[in-house]
Amino acid sequence: MKLLEYEAKEIFAKYGIPVPRSGGVITDAAQLAEALKKAGDGPWVLKAQVLAGGRGKAGGVKIAKTPAEAEAIAKAMVGMKMVTHQTHGKALTVAEVLVNKCSDIKREIYIAVAMDRKGERPMVIASAEGGVAIEELAVSKPEAILKVPLDAVRGIEPFQARSLAFKLGIPAKELRSFTAFVTALARIFIDLDASLVEVNPLIITPDDKIVALDGKIVTDDNALFRQKALAERPDHEATDLELEAKKVGINYIGLDGDIGCMVNGAGLAMATMDTVALAGGMPANFLDVGGGATTEQVTAAFRIILTDPKVKAVLINIFGGIMKCDVIAQGVLSAVQKVEFKVPLIVRLEGTNVEQGRELLKKSGLRLTAADSLWDAAQKAVSALKENKQ
C-alpha cells in the first residue's frame, strides 16, 4: 500500500521527525483560508496529493507569496488532471492538496530506507547530492550513493547513523538531530512493515536545521494482519474494480488492451498476457483468479473482466492442478449463465480430468471456443476479436 505525502508526514511527526509547518489538506479551494492560517505566515507551498513522483514538473507543486496567489493556485489544482513521468501516460485526478509553510533551503539530501532483496535485509540509501533525479545518479555516479545495511529487528545502530552523518556532511551541531532522524526513519520502516520509507529531499535550512520536505511510504500488504491502523486506511492506488477483485481474493490490474484474460496463478497470468501479445493482440488486464480457481472466484473474475468496456474478447486459461478441470468447467458455465456477455469467449483448459471438462463445455451449447493449447487460445482470441470488430 502506498501512502500519500501528507499521510507519511503525519507518521514522521509522530516519530519526532521535523516536518514543515502544515495547514493540512484541502479538498476544496473554499477551505484554503483556514489552511493558510494554520500554516502561519507565507509564503506557502501547495502540493497535489497523488501517488506519483515528478509532481513539480507537472505543475503539482506551486509556491504562493500572497493569499490571492494561493487561492488562484488552489482553484486550479483541486480537481486537476496530472500526468507525470511516473504515471505511464495516465492522468491522475488531484483530489487533495497539501498546504505547507515554505522552507528556506540551503542544501538538499536524498535519504530512504528500502528492502534490499539481494542482501535480504533493510538498507538505508542516501546521497549528499539531493535535488537531482536519484535514479540518474545511480547510473551516472553510483559512488555518490551511500548504502547502510540494517538489521531487520534492531534497525540502524548509532555508529552507523553517526558515520552516515559525517559522510553526508551534516553540520556538526545537527549531528544529534540527524542521528535521531535516521534512527526514526529505520524505526518507521520496521514498525510499519514498510518496503520503502523515503525522504526526498531532506533539507538543511540556512540556520542549519534538518527538515523532511517530502515523504513517501510504501507498506507490505502481507503484513496488514498486524498493521491494523494501516489496514483501515483507504487504498489510494487501486481502482474500484481492483478493490472489488481484492475482496474476493482475485489479483486484477487493468491494462489498455481489449482481450480480457482470466488465468490461475500470477506467473501463468503474465505468460498468458505475453502470449496474447505474441499472437498480435493486446491484453485488457492481468487477472489471477488464484491457484484454486473456485466457482465463486471464476464467476467474480468473469464479472470484473466484463465490467471493463474495452473488453472485446475473453480468454480463459486455467491449468487445473489440484482443482480438477470438470469442476472448473462447471464454474465457467455457471459464471457464463450468471453474467450476461456478448463478446467471444475462448477457453483453454488443461490438467486433471481435462477430457470431462472439455466435454462439459462442448455439451453446454454455449457460444464459446475451445482451445487446445495456450498458443492456440491466444491466436483464436486475436482472430475472434478481428471478426467481432468487422
Next chain:
Amino acid sequence: MSILLNKDTRLVVQGFTGEAGTFHAKQCIEYGSKVVAGVTPGKGGTQHLGVPVFNTVEDAAMATGANASLIFVPPPFAADSILEAAAAGIKVIVCITEGIPVLDMARVKKALAGRPLPVLGGGGTPAPETPGAGRPVRLVGPNCPGVITPGQCKAGIMPGYIHKPGHVGVVSRSGTLTYEAVWQLTGQGLGQSTVVGIGGDPIAGSNFTDILKLFQADPETKAVVLIGEIGGTAEEEAAAYIKAEMDKPVFAFIAGRTAPPGRRMGHAGAIIEGGSGTHASKVKALEAAGITVVENLSSIGATVAKALGAAFAGSR
C-alpha cells in the same frame, strides 16, 4: 539420484490438521511420499490421515526420524514454523505458505545463516551439536508450489500426474506456470529429475543459483529448465553462475514481457538493483550466458526436446 527429495525422504507436515495441510498432505501420501509425522501444537498424541500428530517438530523428528518438512502454517505464524523446523534439525524445509511479511523472511534468513537452537532440557531433547559446526538447512519457498522428485517424493501442492521421472531439472519462481512447462516436457516424453518451485516472494529461502548448484552436482540431471519472471535480480545472478560454473544445457523462459512498468516500489528498489529486473535485462543476461531463452511459453517443451533430442536418445 535427484536433488532435495528422494524415495527415502521422511516428511513431517507442519500445519497438518488445518484445511490446506489436510488436503495437500493427503495428495502427497497418495502420490507415494513418506509422510511420517504431522505437527499441530495442542494435538500431539492424536492420529490424522493415519499419521501420528505431534505438538512440536522436535518431538516429531525424535519419534519418527523425519528429515524434511512441508509447511502449511498460516502467514502470521509461518516464519516461526520455519525456525522451529530448523531448530529441530530438519535438513530440507519446504514452505508453501503465501503472504508472509517480507521483514519476517529477512529475520528468518538471518537466523538460518546462524543456527537456531532448540530449547534445552525437559527430556528427549537431542544434544546440541558442536557450536559453530552448523547444520545444513535448505529452505525452499515460501509462497511456492513445493518440490517434487517424480515417482519418489512429492512435497508440495503441484498435481503429481503431470510429472514423469527423468533427467530434466526444473526450477521456477511460479506455480501454475511451472505446471504448464512440466506438462509440455512430459508431453514431449522428457521426464524430470526434480522440479523445484522457489516461490515469488522478494526474499526466498533458496534462489535460482542455490538450486542450479544442486542440479549441476546431480549426475541424473542432464539439462535444466529455468522459469523466471520480472522483478528482482535472481535471474541475472543465475545467468552469471551458469556462465561461470555450469556445463549442463539450460533453457529459460521469463514471464512478464508485456507487464506494465508501473506499480513498482518507487526509486529506492531500482537503485539497489541498478537498473536490472526488467524482462529485457534478464533475457539479455541469460542469452549472454549462452542460455536458450524461449519467447513463446507454448513452445518450451518442443524447444527443449529438439535441442536435447540427439543427446537424450534412448535415455529419456
